[in-house]
């Protein structure tokens with residue numbers, strides 16, 4: 001069996017409405033998610049036992065032991081042919097773009113191929129992380145429930161810049177700081193004629209976790225202001241529970257120029273650019 005390579009793209013919550021809370025404390029969400037061509041890479045080589053090595057620009061602090069979501073995901077398939085896994089970490093951890101969840105989903109895809117078994121599904125997958133089900137098939141979707149109810153959505157290419165100020169924000173702390181847990185869901189999603197129509201619709205939606213995240217990490221407000229001030233930026237918003245924010249731009253050229261400008265003015269911040277939407281898959285390196 002040759003090596004298997006999988007790509008774990010960044011997940012972006014274009015809108016994230018918190019609509020309620022379950023008895024177990026988990027929050028009910030209504031979110032529109034899309035994926036970016038930026039992400040982590042995983043390589044699986046057949047081996048005697050499951051082992052994980054992590055390297056890459058964002059590897060610092062990411063565990064290599066059984067607490068890593070990649071090994072937890074692989075373990076769902078039970079005993080059988082094993083792999084030496086290499087995780088090339090390019091997405092900052094604990095940053096609201098689902099790095100660990102997307103890694104776990106990519107590991108589930110790779111292990112299913114390695115073992116020639118069906119892809120894992122169901123509660124065990126949600127238990128890895130509420131974001132894992134949406135990352136299993138990384139295409140635009142409306143997600144409800146706690147993140148496990150998925151409806152595919154067609155989106156036009158959305159030229160985007162992702163920015164993380166390198167402040168880790170803990171997801172439970174942000175949910176805890178949210179005052180109103182019972183907010184209106186997103187509006188019905190129309191068929192978008194083009195990116196401008198999609199961005200105009202998005203501007204009328206919200207991320208309910210943005211205000212509590214800004215209260216915990218005020219630098220997020222600086223990131224949003226920096227994005228909004230860039231030429232061609234049509235909308236700036238936080239993803240997930242933060243701290244990563246995204247800007248949507250009028251063109252790919254404007255997004256590329258904006259990222260270049262940010263890299264010069266605020267070199268300490270992590271950033272990436274590329275199209276979000278159906279075509280992100282084509283723009284990304286080959287992934288399964």
Ligand SMILES: C[C@](O)(CO)[C@H](O)COP(=O)(O)OP(=O)(O)OC[C@H]1O[C@@H](n2ccc(N)nc2=O)[C@H](O)[C@@H]1O
Pocket residue numbers: 013016025026027028029031096098101128129130131132145146147171172175240241
């Ligand atoms: C904020 C989002 O990124 C939006 O896509 C996700 O809801 C979070 O997904 P995730 O990081 O995979 O979440 P998990 O690892 O399952 O949960 C982390 C913690 O976030 C809180 N949590 C998460 C998801 C959810 N629907 N309600 C919650 O209240 C819980 O306190 C939970 O203990």
Ligand SMILES: Nc1ncnc2c1ncn2[C@@H]1O[C@H](COP(=O)(O)OP(=O)(O)OP(=O)(O)O)[C@@H](O)[C@H]1O
Pocket residue numbers: 061062063067068069070092093094095096097098099100101103104129131171240241242
């Ligand atoms: N493969 C992994 N990559 C990154 N972090 C991991 C991984 N596996 C376990 N972790 C742990 O999970 C924590 C959360 O990281 P993760 O990148 O999943 O958060 P996130 O980007 O906020 O996710 P989400 O958008 O789903 O809330 C990290 O602090 C890290 O210790």
